[in-house]
Amino acid sequence: xxxxxxxxxxxxxxxxKNNPILVQVLGICSALAVTSKLEPSLVMAIAVTIVTAxxxxxxxxxRKTIPNRIRIIVQLVVVAALVTIVSEVLKxxxxxxxxxxxxxxxxIVTNCILMGRLEAFALGNGPWPSFLDxxxxxxxxxxxxxxxxxxxxxxxxxxxxxxxxxxxxxxxxGYENNGLMMLAxxxxxxVAVIIWVHRSKNKDLQEGTN
Amino acid sequence: MDAISLIVxxxxxxxxxxxxxxxxxxxxxxxxxxxxxxxLGIAVTFVLVLTLPIxxxxxxxxxxxxxxxxxxxxxATIDLSVFSLLIFIAVIASFVQLVEMVVEKFSPSLYxxxxxxxxxxAVNCAILGGSLFMQQREFANVGMATAYGFGSGIGWLLxxxxxxxxxxxxxxxxxxxxxxxxxxxxxxxxxxxxxxxxFSGINI
Numbered sequence: 526x527x528x529x530x531x532x533x534x535x536x537x538x539x540x541x542k543n544n545p546i547l548v549q550v551l552g553i554c555s556a557l558a559v560t561s562k563l564e565p566s567l568v569m570a571i572a573v574t575i576v577t578a579x580x581x582x583x584x585x586x587x588r589k590t591i592p593n594r595i596r597i598i599v600q601l602v603v604v605a606a607l608v609t610i611v612s613e614v615l616k617x618x619x620x621x622x623x624x625x626x627x628x629x630x631x632x633i634v635t636n637c638i639l640m641g642r643l644e645a646f647a648l649g650n651g652p653w654p655s656f657l658d659x660x661x662x663x664x665x666x667x668x669x670x671x672x673x674x675x676x677x678x679x680x681x682x683x684x685x686x687x688x689x690x691x692x693x694x695x696x697x698x699g700y701e702n703n704g705l706m707m708l709a710x711x712x713x714x715x716v717a718v719i720i721w722v723h724r725s726k727n728k729d730l731q732e733g734t735n
Numbered sequence: 736m737d738a739i740s741l742i743v744x745x746x747x748x749x750x751x752x753x754x755x756x757x758x759x760x761x762x763x764x765x766x767x768x769x770x771x772x773x774x775l776g777i778a779v780t781f782v783l784v785l786t787l788p789i790x791x792x793x794x795x796x797x798x799x800x801x802x803x804x805x806x807x808x809x810x811a812t813i814d815l816s817v818f819s820l821l822i823f824i825a826v827i828a829s830f831v832q833l834v835e836m837v838v839e840k841f842s843p844s845l846y847x848x849x850x851x852x853x854x855x856x857a858v859n860c861a862i863l864g865g866s867l868f869m870q871q872r873e874f875a876n877v878g879m880a881t882a883y884g885f886g887s888g889i890g891w892l893l894x895x896x897x898x899x900x901x902x903x904x905x906x907x908x909x910x911x912x913x914x915x916x917x918x919x920x921x922x923x924x925x926x927x928x929x930x931x932x933x934f935s936g937i938n939i
Binding site: 613711 | 754760763821824825828857858871913915917918919926928929932
């Protein structure tokens with residue numbers, strides 16, 4: 526089925542020009558905390574994509590009936606319910622990753638991307654564009670997470686998804702795993718580097734003052 | 736004393752921003768000005784100190800597995816913990832509404848300068864994170880949970896104040912164009928976080 530121009534914009538925008546982490550500055554907390562290895566990053570990216578997409582759809586379907594005063598409460602209840610479901614599914618099928626993610630699965634409820642997209646898009650658009658917007662933002666968030674997780678795991682422990690990637694020969698020649706990569710602040714610096722590259726390519730996104 | 740030790744640990748070792756990166760969105764957005772940063776930090780501390788004891792009581796007397804045993808032995812097998820997210824966030828949202836009304840009454844200028852970020856405290860990861868960590872760590876009593884809330888709030892306040900002070904001075908520095916604004920803030924936060932790592936292992 527062909528996508529309308531607006532739907533295409535909703536799906537592809539967040540992957541580059543309207544990226545939730547790099548441009549909208551949403552969803553930073555979890556992007557930094559769970560990326561020490563690639564596997565939790567992937568699981569988190571998928572979880573956020575699912576919750577954002579379906580949350581967008583539900584709120585979009587309800588948008589004409591929610592009274593303005595209790596808007597935030599309704600959004601929080603819908604999101605909390607969705608995250609509870611995702612959390613229970615994770616506990617059942619991926620217990621180890623769930624333990625690694627610990628409180629951050631629950632914190633998807635307060636992930637600014639969700640509330641941000643619900644307020645900015647789902648409340649004013651139909652269910653299908655909202656669904657695409659949710660998928661787009663989830664994927665935009667996801668590729669940043671996977672990139673940071675990829676570099677942190679590769680340079681920090683020489684493995685990818687648990688499989689040793691750097692050959693033993695390199696270790697014997699004197700290569701050492703970069704312990705600093707395993708620490709949380711490196712995630713911040715990696716995202717800053719991604720921002721540097723991204724904004725050098727997209728000059729219109731550069732900020733004028735500090 | 737245990738509570739003092741817990742407060743000091745929550746401020747320096749388990750700092751909400753520098754160790755766990757909770758509350759980053761409002762931290763990045765409000766840290767441009769020291770006055771508003773201070774106001775937001777106090778508001779976050781206030782909400783944490785109020786919501787943590789309430790969520791602690793709910794967790795231990797209603798939600799945990801077997802928590803309802805005080806109602807009668809036939810209720811001892813009920814496990815309501817699947818509702819914890821919903822209950823915690825409902826408590827938090829109500830208290831933020833309360834704080835909003837108090838701030839509007841007592842300091843209209845602070846209310847105006849905080850703008851949208853005051854109601855956004857409800858979705859501040861630091862507040863929900865505090866309750867979720869409390870659930871994970873199983874404190875001994877309500878006093879310890881409140882001390883943890885207080886320490887976490889003060890730690891968050893310290894972080895955002897420090898960042899605001901640095902960013903105000905940063906106006907006069909030459910930062911590469913692609914890094915201006917968001918990028919350089921990330922790098923500064925990373926350096927501050929590495930600095931705070933020097934506190935790990937401290938035991939009072």
